[in-house]
Amino acid sequence: MEVRLERINKRFGAVQILKDIDLVFPSRKFVTLLGPSGCGKTTLLRMIAGLEDITAGKIWFGERVVNELAPRDRNIAMVFQSYALYPQMTVRRNLGYGLRVRGTPVSEIDTAVERVARILEIDHLLERKPAQLSGGQRQRVALGRAMVRKPDIFLMDEPLSNLDAKLRVTMRGELRRFHLDLNATTIYVTHDQLEAMTMSDLIAVMHHGVVQQYGTPAEIYSKPANLFVAGFIGSPPMNFLEGEISNRRFLVGDGSLPLPALQVEANAQKAVLGVRPQDLSRAPAAGQDTITGTISLVELLGSEKLVEVQLQNRKRMSIQLRADAFVEMGALFHLRFDPQRLHLFDKESGNIIPASN
Numbered sequence: 001m002e003v004r005l006e007r008i009n010k011r012f013g014a015v016q017i018l019k020d021i022d023l024v025f026p027s028r029k030f031v032t033l034l035g036p037s038g039c040g041k042t043t044l045l046r047m048i049a050g051l052e053d054i055t056a057g058k059i060w061f062g063e064r065v066v067n068e069l070a071p072r073d074r075n076i077a078m079v080f081q082s083y084a085l086y087p088q089m090t091v092r093r094n095l096g097y098g099l100r101v102r103g104t105p106v107s108e109i110d111t112a113v114e115r116v117a118r119i120l121e122i123d124h125l126l127e128r129k130p131a132q133l134s135g136g137q138r139q140r141v142a143l144g145r146a147m148v149r150k151p152d153i154f155l156m157d158e159p160l161s162n163l164d165a166k167l168r169v170t171m172r173g174e175l176r177r178f179h180l181d182l183n184a185t186t187i188y189v190t191h192d193q194l195e196a197m198t199m200s201d202l203i204a205v206m207h208h209g210v211v212q213q214y215g216t217p218a219e220i221y222s223k224p225a226n227l228f229v230a231g232f233i234g235s236p237p238m239n240f241l242e243g244e245i246s247n248r249r250f251l252v253g254d255g256s257l258p259l260p261a262l263q264v265e266a267n268a269q270k271a272v273l274g275v276r277p278q279d280l281s282r283a284p285a286a287g288q289d290t291i292t293g294t295i296s297l298v299e300l301l302g303s304e305k306l307v308e309v310q311l312q313n314r315k316r317m318s319i320q321l322r323a324d325a326f327v328e329m330g331a332l333f334h335l336r337f338d339p340q341r342l343h344l345f346d347k348e349s350g351n352i353i354p355a356s357n
């Protein structure tokens with residue numbers, strides 16, 4: 001089922017938490033609300049669930065406005081960060097709980113519980129109590145409890161945040177598979193950009209209660225709409241240099257760099273140039289289109305090496321090189337910029353200055 005938000009606003013007292021949110025969550029897609037702590041993700045999810053009043057705007061499920069519809073009539077399932085299971089009940093009874101309170105016949109409950117337990121590979125744990133499970137197994141029971149009900153819409157608020165790093169990575173893949181099995185529209189909340197990038201069909205990047213950009217992971221990574229999105233997405237984070245655009249070149253203290261053709265006339269415009277550590281390379285010698293600095297830090301990341309180069313203006317740039325690249329602390333390093341892999345932002349507004357192709 002398609003979920004549509006139309007100019008959604010939320011105020012707590014005098015404080016505006018969400019501003020004019022317009023979003024369409026297409027039927028059966030996995031969409032993530034991504035943003036830093038406090039940007040309003042949970043509040044928005046709770047409004048979709050019907051647990052929070054709407055100050056202004058409309059929420060549509062398909063053809064129907066659901067603003068006034070009670071949570072239990074929305075056919076949604078929700079998994080929160082703290083997935084409270086009933087400690088005195090077995091896994092089997094926890095999984096069947098939602099159906100039992102609806103008066104579903106016992107034989108139907110058994111079939112549904114066993115199907116979901118098989119998908120989640122917890123069928124051997126059905127007679128245990130939550131205290132006898134690992135964190136990841138408990139998490140799967142919580143997901144299973146939501147899945148048993150065959151919801152139209154599946155809402156998840158940071159469901160992986162209590163798990164250790166390795167299990168989080170495994171669970172990302174599993175959640176993605178559950179989504180495909182479940183056939184429901186999934187709305188997932190996280191502040192973890194890697195989680196969002198790996199699992200989502202679409203990502204809405206939020207900041208200060210406003211949607212900054214809505215698109216596929218690839219679009220958001222390769223064409224960030226503004227400085228906030230550019231800095232928030234990608235690891236290690238994008239490098240930024242302040243300077244001025246002049247005659248298709250970017251002037252910084254230490255030199256100048258070639259730019260791609262721009263869609264707008266931007267001469268003498270103050271701008272910020274963004275470049276990812278993966279998109280910088282090393283030139284054998286100083287030249288017209290390079291900037292030179294000194295190697296100030298080298299970090300081995302495993303298959304890659306992260307090198308920090310300090311420019312004359314003391315600004316530091318990170319470059320990702322192969323692990324076997326030869327680098328020496330304190331040595332000179334000539335940075336090469338690929339004009340096709342630069343991002344230019346207006347210094348005032350922070351918005352992207354689009355290239356002409």
Ligand SMILES: Nc1ncnc2c1ncn2[C@@H]1O[C@H](COP(=O)(O)OP(=O)(O)OP(=O)(O)O)[C@@H](O)[C@H]1O
Pocket residue numbers: 012017035036037038039040041042043044191
């Ligand atoms: N009931 C409430 N009364 C007043 N302010 C609230 C209430 N609930 C949330 N807020 C405020 O609304 C803002 C958004 O909160 P929300 O919980 O939606 O953020 P979030 O994006 O989910 O953050 P996190 O990543 O930390 O979970 C915060 O500034 C928070 O303090």
Ligand SMILES: [Mg+2]
Pocket residue numbers: 041042043
């Ligand atoms: Mg939250």
